[in-house]
Amino acid sequence: MTSAAKADAPLLEVANLTISFPGDVGLVPVVEGIGFSIARGETLAIVGESGSGKSLSALALMRLVPRPGRIAPESRVRFEGEDILGLPVPAMRAVRGAKIAMIFQEPMTSLNPVVTVGAQVVEAITLHESLSRQEARARALEMFKLVGIPDADKRLDVYPHQLSGGLKQRVMIAMALAMRPKLLLADEPTTALDATIRAQILAVIRDVAARTGTAVLIITHDFGVVNEVADRVAVMYAGQIVEEGTRHEMLRHPKHPYTQGLLRSIPRPEARGGKLEEIKGVVPRPGQWPKGCRFHTRCAFAYDRCVAEAPRRTAVTATQGVWCHFAEEGRSP
């Protein structure tokens, strides 16, 4: 690959990613054959209900799928043209935290409770770069200021339990971005936070990522988050992607009944007093996925073809694609 082609290639390319866990009868897939890509500096949101496999997909990009889960050998993850899944362990460690960083849903428990937050950010730096403690501390301080932690100088020396949830998540962001990674994985970063803090944290992620040129993969179940930060959106259901497209396409012209259902279940100010719609039922558990289209058991429009046959990707526009028989047949549900 020439350097020009490399610059053009997406930052991250995922193809055929399958993650399975051993069950009573062999391996049970939890994520099955998903694919997506992220360009440099772009923000992709993966949306879905709990149990759709979106968090595991993000962990797989770091090769941090918890034991005994495993990534199937036919899965492909290319980051800056490099095969992440084939990297030797030390090379993978050099990627983690330095080129791809991650923040998690629970800022309360994601920081080491017995180490000062400053030391934890310093560790994230010195694991990858041989800096003196003072230099690393100066970088940590700079990051604290960048993510808007007030009294940053003093806050370096406090323990996690002395900070609020919002500040802890800012520390996590500072730690994740300290090495200027190319890609930030944010797994439901605002779910555990108060509504008022939520918007602030999203703004920090958006602004700091924009300033450092970091691409973001944000995982959420909340279309409000999508609206705030995403450039593109992929919707996951039962271990598969069912629809993908730009933010505008997905919010304005969703084609999949599941995406439409998710959007209708958002409370809107103009619909006050009306009944909030919901998608009946729950996501089927791995190993109990129905045949055909996996959504057919909850889909109001399902007909015999949905039960019998799994839908293929239908391109709606150059950027939007949907896995639904209605779109395949050129009809709307």
Added chain:
Amino acid sequence: MAAYLVRRISYGAVTVLGVLFLLFVLFFAVTNPDDIARKAVGERARPEVYVQWKKNHGYDKPLFLNREYAASNAKRYTDTLLFEHYRSMLTFDFGRSDADDTPIADRLLKGAGPSLSLTVPLFILDVVVAVAVGLFVAFFRETLIDRTVLVLCIFTMSVATLLYIIAGQYLIGMLLKWFPISGYSGDSSVIWRFLALPVIVGVISGFGSDVRLYRTIFIEEMGRDYVRTARAKGAGDARVMVAHVLRNALIPIITNVVIAIPFLFTGSLLLESFFGIPGLGAMTVEAIQGNDFATLRTMVYLGALLFILGQILTDVSYAIADPRVRLS
């Protein structure tokens, strides 16, 4: 923290008073001073000897303010055995042994050295081995290594300590002749030869349950979110296990370890008596066999005192290890 410590210490003081009362009931009401004296001087001793012995050991006073007290020529409540019991124990004036009339304080000083020379190396080795093996098998959890070590732990736990002592003395002492079967020497250049066997036996008989406990603690810590964060930062296995998992697991480990520290002083009943180490453990066993109530009472009291001390020490070290406790 200071206020908390004061509260803990005052609870401890109340507990000590309660322990002393129970001791009094056990030693002077359940078995009474007359029995103790008769056993000490022998059934056939002349009455004067018996009375004199009771007087020498301070057992000639009425138990407390009862009918016996009214009948005696005691003038004040301080002339009762109950008061004397509290006074002597609380001021560490332990009196003389019922068996050979030596001051108990001297016996304590003489026995503490041999006891500590056995228990301190045993304790340190046990903690180091159990923590290291626990960390190791926790890292390799659910693999063949882990299962093998677990089976080994359960096996060593299931065998009685006595069997280890006898087997150790027979195999290592008699057949292999690596170390003497038993005995002790004050000479510091040869002392280790006498201590090696009891220390080995002590570690083998104790480490199974400790490894299992530490393994559980480590595995619980390894599942925590901050461990995932550390991995996501790019930390390697060794760094994750030592700097993050072990550092956090120190908090529960300390609870298990620090409470045992004061008891190093009282020695080991079994190991000392079987390996002929003239420590406080052997002395306690001797006191039980020889009806030496004065010595036994002192040892039980010191044991209770050390237990309370261990609990307070645990709280303090807990605060040192955990900033959430220290700073609240």
